[in-house]
Amino acid sequence: MYRLLIVDDEPVLRSGLAELIEWSTYNIQVVGTSRDGIEALELLQRTQPHIVLTDVQMPRMNGIELSHKIREFSSEIQIVFISGFDELEYLRNALQVKAVDYILKPLKHTDLETVLIEVLKRLDETMEKQTSKQLMEQKLSKSLSLLQTKQMQELVKNDGSEFVDWQEQLDLLELHFPIEGLFLMFIISVDNPADTLGLLAGSDQKLITTRMKQECERLIKPYAVSHYYFESGFGEYTCVMHYQDANHLESFIERIDLLKQTINGITQLCVSIGVGETFGCIDLIRENYHIIVNAVRQKLYYGKNSTIYAGKLAITEASSVIPSESEIEKLMFTIKQDGLASEQMYQTIEELFQRLRLNKQLSPEDCRRMGLRIILDASAPYTLLHSEMIQRWEKSFWQKISSLDILEDMKEAVYSYLSQLYTAILSGPSNRHYKTVSQLKQIIQHKYDKKLTIEDLAKETYLAPNYLSTLFKQETGVTINEYLMRVRVEKAKEIILDTNKRIVDISLAVGYADPAYFTKVFKRYTGMSPSDFKNKIKP
Structure with missing residues (x-):
């Protein structure tokens, strides 16, 4: 009116x-x-x-x-x-x-x-006219903001092959930075963004992004002469600060953890922050960005809510801590021998992830593939009887682990999958078969040192020999004889490591009357003879 x-x-x-x-x-x-x-x-x-x-x-x-x-x-x-x-x-x-x-x-x-x-x-x-002017100003302001974000993304992510007139770029973007001064860059990275931020509606994502920016700028303002905050990737937010002196910088660094807590409080999201080292010229912004990106990716090993300082990261040798094929095979043998309920299985998985944890050079993709390898191999013995369910679960697992960038969460996803698989097998229509196979495994574990035939085992389980053989192969993926040989070889390895018995005595102790045949079986599963294994392990 x-x-x-x-x-x-x-x-x-x-x-x-x-x-x-x-x-x-x-x-x-x-x-x-x-x-x-x-x-x-x-x-x-x-x-x-x-x-x-x-x-x-x-x-x-x-x-x-x-x-x-x-x-x-x-x-x-x-x-x-x-x-x-x-x-x-x-x-x-x-x-x-x-x-x-x-x-x-x-x-x-x-x-x-x-x-x-x-x-x-x-x-x-x-x-x-006034309304049109206001709308135009709003559009221009929004366009400038989008242009600033886009240009800054290109500037920091470009490989540096093209010459950049930084003063021209700063003027174009209306960024009030000097060419030279005291600068600091840090990156806020949402932990597991695909599994958290990605599940929210677009409007909620935008609201969270806005709140994070507000809190970040509120914290920065007292310590920075000027700054620019922009979204540099999905769930990744980069801030460049121009500060006045070292005292202001130290005061700001002390409040980094407070920033994480505040963001968590208002968004319910965990974030990790990668902090770079100070630099004195704006044209070093690109180099520092890539250094900090690599630093913040180390949250894979450090876990959620980490603060990672790029200048304090130690370099490790990758080759010495990657899980070996023999360690993977050990896990698979444990699963086939003791089933999905085995405590040893979970201990072995923990050891595998611990090896990954020690390696600070593997990518999240490498670790995800290791998790997938574990569940594929662990599921293999049950695929014949549960193929449809396992295929569906494996697809769901890959979708889940692909959304994670924290190693501990990847391990928990593996645990969760195997636990659900075990429960489904026990409650499924083949439960009786699973129990029969478990009973057969226990018999072999206790009588491996005796002469065991399929007929003997069939009598123990009250089943026909042919039916028992077929059932065991379907449930485990290996024959009864193969399983028995593996158990005997593992027991033989333990005896070799713990005693000084002769090969002939070890052969008898694990159920082989013929030492030559025992040697042949041992070499098939280990790649070396009992004597070579003893000399290698106990020189």
Whole structure:
């Protein structure tokens, strides 16, 4: 609704004007009346009118003087004069103040209505222009923000093969950074962003991004001369600070953990922060960005909510800590020997991930593939009887682990998968078969040193030999004889490591009367003879 101020020294005319027209029908509200220009100026500041309807002749300050004062105040206020015939020449000279029109006394409703229509037309046009201008400014501001983000992403991620005029870039982006000074860069990285931030609706993601920016800038402001914060990737936010001196920097660094806690409190997301070292020239921003990206990726090993300082990372040799094929085979043998409920299985998985944890050079992709390798091999013995379920679960597992960038979470995903698989097998239609195979494994574990035939084992389980052989192969992926040989070889290795018995005695101890045949079986599974194994392990 447009606001109207009436100025006239005649009380009757002032009140008459206020009541002459149903102003609300014109979307107009009378916000005040005054008896002269001086009084009107006081009301002007307080009421901010869109229209001033003023007499020409008034004491103290007339309408012409008032209109000049109004124009000093605003060029948008619509001025309409009220005048008599003897004032027309004087009034025409005063229309340089861009008044809308004038109305002659005595006032007529039709004259006032005609002028009002013109006033409202001008006001509507003015409001439309202002709205359009505001929208344009908002679009330009948004476009500039998007341009700044896009350009900064390109600047920090580019390989540096092209020359960059940094002063030109800073001016273009309206970033108030000097070319040289004291700079610090850090990256906020959402932990497991695909599994957390990625599950939220787009509007919620935008809200969280905005809140994180607000909290980050609130923390930075007291310590930075200038700064720029931008989204450098999904779930990754980069900030460049230009600070004044070392004291300001130290004070800011001390509050990094507070920033993590604050973000967690307002977004319920865990974040890790990679902090770079100070640099003295803005053209080093690209080099520092890549250093910090590599640092923050170390959260893979450090875990959630980590603060990682790029200058304090130690370099390790990758080759010495990658899990070996024999360690993987050990896990698979444990699963085939003792099943998915084996405590040794979980201990072996922990050892494998511990090896990965020691390696600070593997990528998240390498670790995810190791997790997938474990569950594929662990599921293999049960694929024949549970193929549809396992295929569905393996696909779900890969989707899950692909969304993780923390090693501990990857290990928990492996544990969860194997636990669910074990539960499903026990509760599934083949539960009876699973129990039979478990019983058979226990018999072999206790009687491996005896002469065991499939017929003997069939009697123990009250099943036909052929049926038992088929069932065991379906459940475990290996034959009964292969399983028995592996158990005997593992027991033989333990005896070799723990005692100084002769090969012939070891052969008898694990159920082989013929030492030559025992040697042949041992070599098939270990790649070396019992003597070579003993000499290698116990020189």
